[in-house]
């Protein structure tokens with residue numbers, strides 16, 4: 211039986227970052243799939259490559275957690291700046307989210323006029339900048355040191371943000387953007403849904419600021435796909451692809467892992483599997499109870515993949531906002547990412563397109579094969595039709611899609627997207643440490659949530675635990 215110090219289970223953003231930070235240790239990263247990256251992987255079908263989920267890369271700038279972790283690893287990603295982060299399209303309205311604040315504001319005043327636009331968006335930008343300046347954001351449980359450290363981190367946030375920490379996003383909108391039009395509010399909610407998985411009604415002002423300010427940061431396009439970025443990040447890590455961890459037995463001072471290929475003895479185990487799926491890996495009842503104690507977040511994704519040809523130039527990202535909810539989804543908007551025309555992997559003989567919207571995992575449960583196929587076709591056709599209205603010049607050569615069932619089959623999670631965090635649910639939020647010695651979590655189902663920046667904040671906390 212091979213003996214290892216650290217076993218990391220899953221090569222999502224979280225598993226990959228923590229493995230790369232500890233590549234000098236006796237560490238093995240296990241990934242059940244051949245493609246690395248989980249929601250941030252790139253896969254091949256019909257001889258073309260597609261980004262499975264994540265397409266935007268943000269935070270590679272001085273003072274930001276992503277840049278800091280990459281520098282610590284000694285990794286420079288192969289990325290290209292998206293000059294226009296997202297083009298938002300709502301009926302005849304069109305608004306470009308650019309990092310240039312004045313340019314954005316000029317467009318905003320034209321598309322969604324309001325006398326307090328500058329006040330509102332300046333506050334959003336400033337709150338976001340202040341948040342990323344706060345060093346040592348930390349949230350963890352299960353030891354006196356962890357509680358104390360979390361308390362001190364909370365104190366520094368309170369000192370920095372004072373009452374705006376407690377203010378709700380909806381009361382701030384009401385106060386500053388009074389009499390906001392339905393279309394403007396739909397635009398704000400559509401942006402929040404991509405970044406925070408929720409709308410303005412559910413979150414505090416600070417979360418809204420982090421969600422809305424996302425495109426004020428430089429948004430990057432990962433050349434050759436997000437999966438390629440993960441593969442490069444892991445170049446010095448001992449990775450076992452196509453090797454699923456089937457069970458983990460906790461012994462007194464170590465863990466025994468049974469995989470589809472072998473058995474391993476590990477001193478420490480880091481789970482990058484979703485928190486909602488991890489109980490299944492253990493026989494130990496106490497560990498099972500711990501993982502089962504987190505209420506399942508039903509949020510998931512519906513993704514349409516296209517291979518298209520286009521004579522016209524295309525931006526990297528668009529968001530289409532509709533009047534009504536997409537069939538079998540929970541959103542009236544969808545997010546489109548086109549591959550860059552110079553990308554020699556994704557843009558071979560045309561463009562690779564990933565279109566995503568939000569759905570619930572339960573919409574796709576308990577269906578016969580026929581019902582499932584029919585429902586999936588309805589959502590795909592609806593999105594394709596709306597896509598063609600905006601891009602009539604595009605010739606679609608291949609189309610297929612993924613539901614929560616597809617994600618469950620490939621990356622063992624039907625939930626996609628973390629829960630938006632607020633003070634109300636902070637204490638229930640899973641952390642990187644567990645009540646069990648040397649068993650850790652990483653990824654977007656624990657603190658601090660989804661996407662590169664959210665997962666990286668959790669990685670930073672875990673990294674501190676492992677080195678202390």
Ligand SMILES: Cc1cc2nc3c(=O)[nH]c(=O)nc-3n(C[C@H](O)[C@H](O)[C@H](O)COP(=O)(O)OP(=O)(O)OC[C@H]3O[C@@H](n4cnc5c(N)ncnc54)[C@H](O)[C@@H]3O)c2cc1C
Pocket residue numbers: 219220221222223224225240241242243246247248249250262263264265266267268453454455456482483484511513566620621622623626627628652653654655659660661662663665
């Ligand atoms: C459609 C969509 C679009 C998104 N767009 C963006 C975006 O543009 N930008 C952005 O920053 N974020 C985006 N996100 C969010 C981001 O992709 C996720 O938050 C992030 O990738 C999750 O990382 P993770 O560390 O939780 O790992 P996951 O992605 O959940 O990966 C976990 C990995 O563990 C593996 N695994 C699980 N169980 C086992 C086992 N037993 N043995 C071996 N391996 C196992 C899985 O196969 C998988 O590879 C998007 C998400 C989705 C779904």
